[in-house]
Amino acid sequence: xxxxxxxxxxxxxxTVLTGCATKEEKVxxxxxxxxxxxxxKPQHMNAFAYALELDSTKAENWRELSVTYLKRGIPHKWKDxxxxxxxxxxxxxxxxxxxxxxxxxxxxxxxxxxxxxxxTLTPNFIDAPQGHSVDYWRGxxxxxxxxxxxxxxxxxxxxxxxxxxxGEDWVELEAFLYRGIAHIENNDPERALTDFNKLIHYANxxxxxxxxxxxxxxxxxxxIPQAQENVEIAIEKFNKGYFNNRPYVETLYQIYLEDLxxxxxxxxx
Numbered sequence: 001x002x003x004x005x006x007x008x009x010x011x012x013x014x015t016v017l018t019g020c021a022t023k024e025e026k027v028x029x030x031x032x033x034x035x036x037x038x039x040x041k042p043q044h045m046n047a048f049a050y051a052l053e054l055d056s057t058k059a060e061n062w063r064e065l066s067v068t069y070l071k072r073g074i075p076h077k078w079k080d081x082x083x084x085x086x087x088x089x090x091x092x093x094x095x096x097x098x099x100x101x102x103x104x105x106x107x108x109x110x111x112x113x114x115x116x117x118x119x120t121l122t123p124n125f126i127d128a129p130q131g132h133s134v135d136y137w138r139g140x141x142x143x144x145x146x147x148x149x150x151x152x153x154x155x156x157x158x159x160x161x162x163x164x165x166x167g168e169d170w171v172e173l174e175a176f177l178y179r180g181i182a183h184i185e186n187n188d189p190e191r192a193l194t195d196f197n198k199l200i201h202y203a204n205x206x207x208x209x210x211x212x213x214x215x216x217x218x219x220x221x222x223x224i225p226q227a228q229e230n231v232e233i234a235i236e237k238f239n240k241g242y243f244n245n246r247p248y249v250e251t252l253y254q255i256y257l258e259d260l261x262x263x264x265x266x267x268x269x
Contacts, residue, residue: 027055031064040068059089063096070104071248094118095127095134098141103249108141115141126161133158136175143178144252148186155179173203174244180213181253189217208238212255215263228267235260 021029034047048065051058066081082100085093098114101107115134118127126133135158142151155175162171180195196217199210211234218227237243238257245251 023054027051027058027061030054031058031061034064039064040071044068056084057088059085059087059093062088063093070100075105090117091121094121095137096129098134099129099137102137102141102144103246106144108144111141112138112145132172133161135161136172139175139182140178140252143182143185146185148182151182152179152186155182168198169202171202173199173207176202177207177209177213177244178252184213184217189220193217203242205233206237206240206242208234208243208260209255210234211237212260212263215267219263219267224267228264231260231264231267235264 030047030051034044034051037044037047045065045068048061051061052065055061062081062085066078066085069075069077069081078100082093082097086097094114095118098111098118101114102111115127115138118134126135128134129137135154139151139154139158142148142154155178159168159171159175159179162168162175176195176199180192180199183189183192183195193214196210196214199207200214203210211230215227215230215234218224218230235257238255238260243255245254
């Protein structure tokens with residue numbers, strides 16, 4: 001059955017791509033066909049490779065082919081292909097490349113450079129790769145660089161804009177989480193506590209990260225009973241799956257159950 005399906009798909013691809021169509025139509029047919037399959041599937045890769053043989057100027061097709069290699073951890077393939085996407089459409093794909101530098105390679109400086117370039121490319125528009133503004137992503141990148149003042153400044157900018165335009169309850173939960181962590185690292189526990197309380201509130205209490213980091217702040221303020229209460233809630237929420245994580249890669253400042261139980265043991269001493 002599997003062999004039959006593969007054979008059918010191969011015949012279908014050949015039929016779609018070799019009919020009496022213009023080059024532009026064949027390119028579109030190939031990419032449309034490729035989008036029917038998960039990134040990394042042979043049909044997906046072959047369709048976009050064929051589309052690029054026909055027309056090597058389509059930025060989106062370079063990008064689509066590159067992500068297959070990115071997710072497989074093959075950087076020399078991903079980088080070459082993605083750079084061609086940026087070459088043909090920098091406005092669209094340069095900030096996206098910054099996002100990939102940020103999460104897949106933790107190359108914070110290159111990520112920031114791409115986010116900064118997007119400001120020049122689209123001066124009257126704040127780009128939002130993966131649905132979040134470049135100011136939000138810069139906040140995370142600077143946090144990764146341990147540049148806490150710049151991290152806080154970009155989260156402030158992002159949160160202010162989102163709050164002004166749509167309301168504070170529309171701000172990404174992780175913006176409060178990461179700004180709170182930056183405040184901890186910047187020795188400002190009161191502001192950190194404010195952010196973690198906002199995170200807990202807008203997450204409807206379903207956040208292990210919010211309670212865990214709140215417990216850490218309370219511990220630093222010698223509020224041990226409150227810290228103990230919060231770390232117990234954090235463990236409960238973690239066991240229910242309410243913790244910050246990402247597909248494919250570990251997120252920045254990701255918490256694990258061991259972190260929570262270690263803090264609980266420290267608070268008992």
